[in-house]
Amino acid sequence: MPNSHKNKTLSTLLATLFGGLGLHRFYLYGKKDLWAWVHIICFPFSIFAGFIGALVIGLTPDEKWDAQHNAHSGRTSDSGWAVIVLVVLTFALGSTALIATIARGFDLYLTGGAFG
Template identity: 35%
Template sequence: MKNKTLATWLAFVGGPLGLHRFYLKGLGDWLGWLLPIPTALGLYGIERVQQYGLDDRWSWLLIPCLGFTFAACSLTAIVYGLMAPEKWNARHNPRAEPAATAGRTNWLTVLGVTTSLLVGTGVLMASIAFSLQHFYEYQIDEARKMSQQQ
């Protein structure tokens, strides 16, 4: 029996490592194995910022990979938590009754959905702001270089 509350929390906490996909679909899930790649790229971007500073172009391309992956996993946690018990059990517990306990929503599920919404939204907005800020700074620097050449 696949528990909806556990899947919600795994998607939120361990989603960037694919833990929720391994829990629901097993170790043969190829998307679960791909999720750590953008997570690792984003962590490498953070490491590059610490080494080379905020002006490093690779870091402002890599860091949003982590943010967008985390935001997508938070959205997945919200979808899992808000799924109707009948639909959850039909999809993940096909041999169980439609109203089986594993698909029911409880307070821990609601807390997982709320936390995912708050943190996921914050991470998404921070990733967008970081990306756009550095993109526009890059555009301004390139425009200055072009104007100084003339």
């Protein structure tokens, strides 16, 4: 009986949009994955981990992805351009969030949060 096929594009999308909640880890490894539950517990901090996870998933070669997640599914992955678009979107969102966090941190540190 073949195992279910894990879609790389869907995994990247889940990590980009809901990585802070660890939904990509629940999709890949199920409810027993400890790191998925850590994402939920540490939600504000795990948003950046979700972006990094999306980049790692999206940039993994299809052959390596299939060897790790689809070894016994009987199918192979062919990601195409959708994954590349998601990786670029993830990089843009992640870098914007990082810059905004750094700016807000300096605002709080230097002015005591006087600007909002």
